[in-house]
Amino acid sequence: MIDYIALTLGHGLLIYGFFRLFMNDELDFDPLVDGLKQTARKRKRERIDAARASRRAGADPDDAA
Amino acid sequence: MIDLVFIAFIGFVLLLGLKRPFLWVLLYVYIDILAPQRIGYGVIVDLKVSLIAFAAAFGGWLLMDRKEGARFTFRQGLMLALLVYCAWTTSGAQFPESAATKWDWVWKALLFAIFLPLTLITRARIEALALTMVTSIGMIVVSTGMKTFAGGGGYGNLKFFVKDNSGIYESSTLATVAIGLVPLIWWFTKYGTIFKPNRIVTALAIATIFACLLIPIGTEARTGLLCIAALAGLLLRYVKQRLAVMAVAGAIGLAALPFLPQSYYERMATIAQPGGDESASTRLAVWGWTLDYAAQNPLGGGFDSYRANSFTYRMPVVEKSGNTTRVVTREVTDEARAFHSSVFELLGEQGYPGLLLWLMLHGTGLWQMERVRSRWRKRDQAGETGEDEAWIAPMAAALQMATCIYLVGAMFQGIGYQPVMLMIIGLQIGLHSYCTRIDSARAEVERAMQVGKGRRQRAGVGGKGAADPSGKPPVSDAVTA
Numbered sequence: 001m002i003d004y005i006a007l008t009l010g011h012g013l014l015i016y017g018f019f020r021l022f023m024n025d026e027l028d029f030d031p032l033v034d035g036l037k038q039t040a041r042k043r044k045r046e047r048i049d050a051a052r053a054s055r056r057a058g059a060d061p062d063d064a065a
Numbered sequence: 066m067i068d069l070v071f072i073a074f075i076g077f078v079l080l081l082g083l084k085r086p087f088l089w090v091l092l093y094v095y096i097d098i099l100a101p102q103r104i105g106y107g108v109i110v111d112l113k114v115s116l117i118a119f120a121a122a123f124g125g126w127l128l129m130d131r132k133e134g135a136r137f138t139f140r141q142g143l144m145l146a147l148l149v150y151c152a153w154t155t156s157g158a159q160f161p162e163s164a165a166t167k168w169d170w171v172w173k174a175l176l177f178a179i180f181l182p183l184t185l186i187t188r189a190r191i192e193a194l195a196l197t198m199v200t201s202i203g204m205i206v207v208s209t210g211m212k213t214f215a216g217g218g219g220y221g222n223l224k225f226f227v228k229d230n231s232g233i234y235e236s237s238t239l240a241t242v243a244i245g246l247v248p249l250i251w252w253f254t255k256y257g258t259i260f261k262p263n264r265i266v267t268a269l270a271i272a273t274i275f276a277c278l279l280i281p282i283g284t285e286a287r288t289g290l291l292c293i294a295a296l297a298g299l300l301l302r303y304v305k306q307r308l309a310v311m312a313v314a315g316a317i318g319l320a321a322l323p324f325l326p327q328s329y330y331e332r333m334a335t336i337a338q339p340g341g342d343e344s345a346s347t348r349l350a351v352w353g354w355t356l357d358y359a360a361q362n363p364l365g366g367g368f369d370s371y372r373a374n375s376f377t378y379r380m381p382v383v384e385k386s387g388n389t390t391r392v393v394t395r396e397v398t399d400e401a402r403a404f405h406s407s408v409f410e411l412l413g414e415q416g417y418p419g420l421l422l423w424l425m426l427h428g429t430g431l432w433q434m435e436r437v438r439s440r441w442r443k444r445d446q447a448g449e450t451g452e453d454e455a456w457i458a459p460m461a462a463a464l465q466m467a468t469c470i471y472l473v474g475a476m477f478q479g480i481g482y483q484p485v486m487l488m489i490i491g492l493q494i495g496l497h498s499y500c501t502r503i504d505s506a507r508a509e510v511e512r513a514m515q516v517g518k519g520r521r522q523r524a525g526v527g528g529k530g531a532a533d534p535s536g537k538p539p540v541s542d543a544v545t546a
Contacts, residue, residue, distance in 0.1 A: 002211045003226060007067075007104075010204030011074055013269075014095065014197070017259050018088055021193050022081045028131050030187035032453050033499070036506035043513035 068105040075101070075114055079121060086125030090184050091197045093118040093177065097484055098201040100234075103227045119177070126184055134186040134502050140429055140494050141179050144487075147415075147422045148175040151368075154415055158367025167368035171482045178487035185495025186502075188456070189258065194492055195460070196259055198485065199250055203273045205233065206243045210276025213283030223283050233485060236280075240289030241474030242485050243277040244296055248303075248463035250274055256456035288477045295473040299466045348405040348477070350376045355409040365416030372401040407475035423481060427468055430490055433497045434465035441500070457500060464493050 021027050075092065082089040096102070096118045102109050126132075151171060158164030185191050209223060227234045233242060251274065253260065254267045281289020297314055304310050354374045358366065366373070377398045384391050404410040411420040438461035444450045445458060471486050480486065 002215070003208050004067075006204050006208035006211065007070075007226075009207065010200050011070070013200050013260075015074070015077065017193070017196055017200070018078055018081055018091065020259050021088065021091075021189065022085050024189060026187060026189045027085055027087060027193065028187065030134075030189070030499075032188065033134065033502050033506050036503070036510055040506065040509040040513045043510065047513070 068107040068109040071101040071105055071109050071114075072112070075118070079117075082121060082125060086121075086130045087184055087190055087193070089118065089121035089125045090181070091193060093122045094194065094197045094488060095201050097174075097177070097488075098198065098233060099204060100227060100232070103229070119173070122184075123180065126180075130184065131186065132183070134498070135183040136498055138182065138494055138498060140426060140433075140490065141182060143422055143426045143429070144175055144179045144490070147419065147426070148172060148179070150415060150419055150422065151175070154365045154367045154419070159370050160367065160372050163372065164368035164370075170484075171368070174482055174484035174487050177484070178491045181488060181491030182494035182498060185492070185499065188453070188499065191460070191492065191495050191499060192257065192259060192456075194488075194495070195249055196253070196257070198488060198492075199246055199253070199273075202233070202242060202246060202485065203250075203276075205239065206276045206280060207273060209239070209283055210279040213279045233483075236284035237286040237288045237474070237478050238480050238483060240281040240284055240286040241292050241471060241478065241480065242483070243280045244289060244292035245467040245470040245474070245486075245489075247274050247277050247296060248300075248466045249460075250277070252456075252459055252463045256459060288474045291477070292470050292474050295470050296466070299469055303462050303466070347376065347378075347399055347402050350378060350399075351402045351405055352409050355404060355413045359412045359416060363416050365412075365414050365419055368414050370413045371404050371410075374402055375400045376402065404479045406477060407479055407481035410479040410481045426490065427472060430468050430493050431465060434461045434468070434493055437461040437497060437500050438465065454503070457496070460496060464489060464496065468493070 075096070078088055078092040078095075082092065093115070096115050102112065102114050151168065155164050155168045181194070185194065205226060209225060212223060223236065225234045225239070230236075233239055250270050254262055254270045256262070257266065260266050278293065280286070281293060300310055300314075301307050351371065351374060354376070355371075358370065358373065362370075375398065377396055379394050379396055381392050382395045382397065384393055404413055407423075408420065411423045415423075438458045441450065441454060441458040441461070445455060450457075467489050468486075471480075471483075471489070475481065
């Protein structure tokens with residue numbers, strides 16, 4: 001009887017936990033690490049875009065950056 | 066009936082894993098710890114659920130899962146070296162049949178521990194693995210704890226789900242693992258995201274911790290008492306209010322004393338008097354024998370090399386004759402006594418190279434967790450981290466304590482290749498790699514900022530969008546990006 005209580009409780013918790021994980025995108029994509037990487041990419045992209053824009057305008061790219 | 070429940074649960078997780086393959090990794094962890102195929106007695110016994118789960122976990126990761134951030138680390142290399150070395154010693158083992166039997170589960174446990182960190186690429190996964198381990202062991206612990214509370218304990222008398230006294234279902238091993246997981250269980254009451262911290266979670270954690278503390282009492286495992294002492298000592302290092310903790314622990318200990326059975330006192334008394342108990346006294350003889358054996362076989366004798374030992378010594382033996390009981394000192398011969406210590410287990414089976422690898426594996430774990438804990442604690446205190454990193458230092462501390470307690474228990478039991486502890490190592494590697502990835506991503510942001518800053522400084526331009534003069538990356542921006 002005691003064994004069944006412990007098994008039921010444990011499996012109930014696992015089912016609930018696994019289902020929450022199943023519904024959670026953060027299981028596969030980490031908001032912190034992926035967010036930091038995205039920021040780095042964004043900054044690089046901004047710099048490249050600014051450099052291109054300044055080249056088109058004929059100015060020193062560093063001024064535009 | 067119970068078989069169908071287990072099969073339904075396994076089927077449910079296999080289905081969920083079609084979208085989230087990592088759940089298959091958790092399924093293997095659950096099966097490896099709880100062993101439902103050994104609890105059931107019908108159709109599940111014939112199903113190769115462990116093999117199915119391992120194939121799903123590895124295949125799912127290989128074919129369907131995200132691998133960005135997965136890296137092979139130095140500690141995985143140590144485990145791989147130990148695995149290869151064990152294979153080599155098994156091929157020339159002194160007792161080939163029993164060595165092959167042990168090799169059969171050791172290689173799987175080591176391989177899975179090497180594989181596990183590759184899958185731990187997010188915080189949710191690290192927490193999910195910890196939760197699955199805690200819950201799976203929690204089922205065994207809660208059941209055993211309830212039986213102990215109801216008065217069903219005693220050395221060798223306590224009934225687990227599985228009655229073969231092996232793996233996690235060996236009383237001393239269960240006591241060590243249960244006590245080792247106490248800090249990790251408490252971690253969930255503050256930092257869990259799968260089960261958000263609330264009163265129910267705290268109540269469940271307290272009940273499980275109470276059950277964990279009952280395991281050494283119910284099983285009367287002496288190692289368990291040493292592990293509790295180690296836990297108490299370690300807690301003093303990590304908690305802020307040391308005096309309060311000492312007072313509460315002392316009060317609980319004193320309050321528990323009247324409820325402990327006499328047999329428990331008698332068994333614990335043998336810790337200080339190893340000569341009065343066969344199990345304890347032979348340990349010293351086995352350890353001495355192992356040192357001699359390693360001197361003759363420095364590269365190890367393969368798994369179960371302890372079968373070569375034989376001892377004859379004098380010790381007190383209880384004799385009953387009619388209504389008379391007397392204690393006489395007799396010569397007792399013991400053969401094939403197990404190592405009763407992981408250090409000597411590794412030394413006897415894998416020789417000095419294997420022991421060195423094993424010590425390095427755990428030593429680097431302690432060092433890595435200390436490094437992570439101290440760095441993130443400092444960052445936390447300096448206000449450099451947000452809520453999304455506050456969990457790191459406490460988890461590193463919990464995993465470090467788990468290793469310390471395991472090592473205390475391992476001094477007196479042959480649990481050098483215990484799968485649960487290898488999973489803890491996997492979890493430690495996963496956490497360390499995750500922290501390395503945070504640092505490297507942050508450095509990437511910083512570099513991107515510094516380049517722009519350098520150019521602007523050379524050009525004498527500042528203004529909006531310039532980097533923070535402190536060089537600190539925009540964490541909040543990054544998190545919300």
